[in-house]
Amino acid sequence: MHAAMGTAFTMLDFATLYDPVVYLDNLSGASYLEEPEEVDRYRQVFEHLRASALDPRVSRRRLDELRHLHEV
Numbered sequence: 001m002h003a004a005m006g007t008a009f010t011m012l013d014f015a016t017l018y019d020p021v022v023y024l025d026n027l028s029g030a031s032y033l034e035e036p037e038e039v040d041r042y043r044q045v046f047e048h049l050r051a052s053a054l055d056p057r058v059s060r061r062r063l064d065e066l067r068h069l070h071e072v
Contacts, residue, residue, distance in 0.1 A: 007024070008024075008025065009022055009023065009024050009042055009045075010022070010023040010025075011039075011042060011043065011046055019034065019036075019039075020039050020043075021033065021034050021039065022038060022039055022042045
């Protein structure tokens with residue numbers, strides 16, 4: 001199981017105005033993580049997701065393959 005599965009999150013990075021924040025939305029409300037250790041953990045997960053993602057063209061091709069597979 002991947003570290004980000006089951007947990008949607010948004011990285012909010014405000015350049016130099018504010019420190020970065022992680023926004024978590026859940027059934028009971030929302031959470032904002034501001035501690036550097038927490039933000040770093042989510043940043044690592046995000047970077048891992050980005051590194052493992054397919055190239056946009058390859059993604060499009062793969063989605064087309066899956067769509068055609070289900071049309072049969």
